[in-house]
Amino acid sequence: MLRRPKILAALAVVALPISVIGVSSGGPPAAAASPGPSTQAAASAFQAASQKYGVPESVLLAVSYAETRWDDHAGKPSTSGGYGLMHLTSVDPGEFEERSGGAELAKADSLRTLDKASTLTGLDPVALRNDPAANIAGGAALLADYQRSLKLPVGADTSAADWYGAVGSYSGASDQAGASAFADDVYAILARGAARTTNTGQQIVMPAVKVTPAKSQLARTGLRAATTATGATECPAQLDCESLPAPYSQYGPGAGDYGNHDLANRPKTGKIDYIVIHDTEGGWQGTLNLIQDPTYVSWHYTMRSSDGHIWQHVDTKNVAWHAGNWYVNMHSIGIEHEGFAAQGATWYTEALYRNSARLVRYLAQKNNIPLDRAHIIGHDQVSGTLPSTVAGMHWDPGPYWDWEHYFDLLGAPIYGHNIFPVRVGSIVTVKPGFSDNVQVVTACNTDGTCPPQGTNFVYLRQAPDDAAPLVKDLGNRPNGADSTTQVSDIGARAAAGSKYVVAERSGDWVAVWYLGAKGWFKNPASAPDAFAKPGLVVKPKAGKASVPVYGRAYPEQAAYPAGIPYQTVTPLQYTIGAGQAYPVGDANIETDYYRAVTFAGEPPTDHVQVLGKDRYYQIWFGHRMVYVRAADVDLKPAF
Template sequence: MHRRLTLAGAAAVVGCSALIASGLANADTDDASAPDSLKGAFADAASTYDVPRDVLASLAYTESRFVQHDGPSQDNGYGLMHLESNADNHNLERASRLTDHSVDELQSDATANIDGAAAVLRKLADRSGLDGSDRSDLAQWYVPLAKYARGQTKYGAKLEADAVFDNVRNGFTHRADGERLSVAAHDVRPERGAYAGLRTAADGVQTQSDDYPAALWVPASSSNYSAGRSSAISAVVIHVTQGSYAGTISWFQNPEAQVSAHYVVRSSDGEITQMVREADTAWHARDGNSYAVGIEHEGYVDDPAWFTDVMYRSSAALTANIADDNGIPKDREHIVGHSEVPGNDHTDPGANWDWDLYMSYVTGGEEPDPEEGVPFTTWGSGVNVRADATTQSDVVGSLSGPTNVRVLCQKEGENVSSGGYSGAWWSKLKDQGGFIANIFVDHPDNKLPNVPLC
């Protein structure tokens, strides 16, 4: 099995000279000493501020999957460490004061962003009373992480810290900008301090939604929506959060946000949180607010890795339920993207959202047409498409970078290795007319799920 890979700026790392010679993919580096290395940036920041490297990396993975996105998130957070600048969280400005980085540099440069976040976390650790021995104990970093989130409510801050510690405990391997970044699984029980008494779904305690019992109920601030509706529900609007699941929930609880959606869906497992009753008017789509139910999906429009199959399926079941309850036709005239609602200037859910797959789930959960293939995304640059499942077969095409593909079928072929990953399964691509090794498909399993054998 190989682990999930990231998409942004990824380039294939070929592990042996034979594969380089065969032209399986272009080579890159995982060297932490290379210029602008993310590994090096995390190591340097951890050393400078005495913050555990795995805490920093897990925070970045939770917030951005290590992608330094252009522009701010929904709650005005910047960079792969999500340095916020809003009415209740001034981590961006605080990072600038604590380092020699300007605000502009912290917003745009990944290395500066990591350095700034480490400086803020160290300051929060000092204020939480962590001494030298405490700082070496991963469990002690829960409270500084919750304070880093600085949600309007403790619930939002705890949700964010829980998400980071889930990644600390479970570990992960991810590829970003040609580097493989890993955190080993840690057997750690976080010291939650003042947050210990606050119960969330992660603690096995939850309040279910009345509108959709499969969802959790966490109310948005009453300052962020209107009671009642002026029109009957006749549409569902699909959004992308431009941020994390926990951060979005926290933001909708902030009375300064002046924005909300009815539901938020998590990428990793499809968990749904309802924040506004369907009978009330969430503020999510301007002219569409009065007649639409809004569903936010964790992720970023420019990174399809967030749009997991489990999230598609979970959201589609919710949308189908809303449609059935309100007599809404299950078609693209009534189930629309934020960008398609009149009076809006947003672009979500964007070109990476797979409408065909999503609507196939909404209209009955049936699988997509086998002749159309199953959608996946590749990673790496210069990945050769071959006539058969071997590096000895003819090259029939090439994927210049991360690509959305349709996989018709898969079969076992030559065992290949790249960047520490290996496997013998190959996928036949519909549009490219040939095979690529499944190690270049962005999925944790080498044998892909829901894909027939060739």
């Protein structure tokens, strides 16, 4: 296993006389370290650009963090054509129109800010792409130019509160809603401060600055007001979502020849417990074409990579066909994010993360969904429903989706405190970091390689040894072969936010119960990848050698009324052995089946929710979530 040395996410202040403040609002205070040469260079570049172009250093730092989290991607562009720490764009407008599906543009020069920065600074475009200091200078020059265009004062000593309009303009948004959303992000970052070691090892810390921004400045920008009709979409107002309805229509002579979702009346016909994070594995326009095909599947929302713009396709009260598991479909909302799981950060932009988090927060609050990794889940956590379907389940959004950053943005940071001892019987939450957690991953490209980059997981091995084979997953590899490092193979991965019960310890190594066996990962006290926290676990009832696990929580046979066939609840190929324990994700799920197999008018008259009395618990089990019958296990606290 190849790992970079652990790097603390926040280090000592350089050129800024402040205390360290972490990015996560609920996280522990950051540790301090002595600044190195790269830290001095980064701090100096922001300070110099601030003084030269008359932009408050705090505003410059916060804009850069909101755009790129201070990563420069080694001179390579983002999917929206942005370069460097300040995300200076260099995109042909026609190319962008084709890629974005005809999205309205604020103005052509919003796509070519790198060229404008070159004109303002006199710096060569190549330098602006590749040299961090030049890129920061270009971003500062743009901010100052936007400020002057609004006839507002420029100066490094001006109040950060007076730059709201310029910050909104910097977003390149086509409307006030988009500009306001970006500016609000920037000022939220200012309010809490930020500290991070970047992809190039730059150690940057920004202090908290509490200001009340002058939001009225946005009216001076000339951007159009939001036009989305109230109630047309289920989105927070600042996102200005658009509606592109998925077709509910018949396409053949049979009653079952219809698509591409089912009408319902959730939560009355089944409560909404999960929000499923997908990636599209395709571009924006192709994805929009698919959602309009009644013979294809459906999902509730699609998000564009370049700017986080959102379309809603299915009302959340209705059941979309997105998860590959009907029970999960019945109880979830599906959100597709433009991108490719094997390409990771190239597609998962900061704008995408931030707007997705806004949408998920809104939907979670509306539907009383807990903001945790048992309920805000990846498609890769959805189990197959039968032993034969496990291997074919999806693995998106993949190893390069930054769950820790995403939950910071949700305001529900993944737990990571060294308060409780990690001992046998403890529940541990995996939190390996991201940018400095570079695991070996293969088969992204045709030559079998994957570019080294941050990952969201740790590998589990069959013994406490770096050379030991990865754990087995009989669902993915029924022949009993070991799991692999292939990008699509989730069989031996413990992802950020997932929970396990400690089975054994050996030096720096910890074994957890995983798919019915022990899986080992290194967890030294000096750089831990997992932290203990109390919670509930399930254990097989006394006298049971093993208990089955299930991919769905359907009712018992007696619950089905006449005319609705019994849906067999078939155990998966895994079992929980005596003496093993697994954390509970949710102890209060519905045991039900929503019968919807024929085309129905509005409202549906032949769609029925069958409710059962047989109770199930949702548990963490391997990389995915599964269900166990309450009658088979004891529910116990773990510390």
